[in-house]
Amino acid sequence: MIHMKNVSKRYDNGSIALSNINIDINKGEFVFIVGPSGAGKSTFIKMIFREVLPTEGELIVNGRNTLAMSASDVPYLRRGLGIIFQDYRLLPEKTVYENVAFAMQVIEAPRREMQKRVNSVLDLVGLNDKLKSFPSQLSGGEQQRVAIARAIVNNPMIVIADEPTGNLDPETSWDIMRIFERINKSGTTIVMATHDKTIVDTMKKRVIAIENGRIIRDEVKGAYGYED
Ligand code: ADP
Numbered sequence: 090m091i092h093m094k095n096v097s098k099r100y101d102n103g104s105i106a107l108s109n110i111n112i113d114i115n116k117g118e119f120v121f122i123v124g125p126s127g128a129g130k131s132t133f134i135k136m137i138f139r140e141v142l143p144t145e146g147e148l149i150v151n152g153r154n155t156l157a158m159s160a161s162d163v164p165y166l167r168r169g170l171g172i173i174f175q176d177y178r179l180l181p182e183k184t185v186y187e188n189v190a191f192a193m194q195v196i197e198a199p200r201r202e203m204q205k206r207v208n209s210v211l212d213l214v215g216l217n218d219k220l221k222s223f224p225s226q227l228s229g230g231e232q233q234r235v236a237i238a239r240a241i242v243n244n245p246m247i248v249i250a251d252e253p254t255g256n257l258d259p260e261t262s263w264d265i266m267r268i269f270e271r272i273n274k275s276g277t278t279i280v281m282a283t284h285d286k287t288i289v290d291t292m293k294k295r296v297i298a299i300e301n302g303r304i305i306r307d308e309v310k311g312a313y314g315y316e317d
């Protein structure tokens with residue numbers, strides 16, 4: 090699914106965010122990316138959806154070489170990915186239903202199929218009673234559930250999440266993690282950067298720890314490994 094070979098990233102200001110990363114993430118895996126602030130976690134995540142390009146190495150995502158592709162191929166790469174951020178990034182002028190449907194309109198899905206699928210993913214995240222609400226009328230946890238519905242509506246192979254529970258209280262964070270588990274059980278690969286020690290230690294998934302731009306730990310049933 091994700092293959093990184095000798096991947097490094099140096100930003101234009103000279104800052105080296107990642108050095109010589111070698112990693113394979115396979116179909117159906119659930120992977121936590123952990124490490125201190127500034128370690129390179131966001132850069133790692135952003136490279137997967139080609140928001141950031143490696144300065145060296147090889148990066149293949151869903152069989153696509155992100156360094157060799159042209160700008161016009163990027164939307165096809167991203168169709169295979171569901172991307173979730175800490176700050177939800179919903180469209181404020183659209184309702185819950187419209188936020189999710191919009192992701193399918195963009196790929197020109199047939200109307201009937203779209204209605205069925207949007208209702209089904211909003212059911213999965215438990216928001217069928219909020220279809221007509223606007224993001225500003227929802228709690229943080231509800232907004233994140235809309236963002237998850239939007240991320241999975243086109244059946245991505247991989248869900249990528251950067252600190253998805255970073256703005257949520259512990260109980261709400263667990264609601265979100267239970268949804269991720271359900272998505273993962275259906276075969277979708279999940280890669281999630283997080284600072285949530287309790288979640289990582291409880292879920293016992295693969296843990297990749299990054300420090301100073303290098304992978305210092307890669308464990309099958311890993312722990313968070315930091316005290317913060
Ligand atoms: P994390 O997500 O683990 O906090 P980041 O990937 O955001 O780490 O950052 C890794 C390093 O790269 C840090 O030293 C950071 O200052 C630097 N960095 C991140 N983004 C940029 C950028 N756009 N320009 C220059 N340096 C950056």
Ligand code: ADP
Pocket residue numbers: 222225226227228229230231
């Ligand atoms: P939390 O307790 O997680 O902070 P809120 O107090 O923000 O959640 O919201 C509790 C419930 O009230 C949620 O179901 C939310 O959708 C609903 N709600 C909050 N603000 C509004 C609003 N302005 N209009 C309609 N419903 C709202």
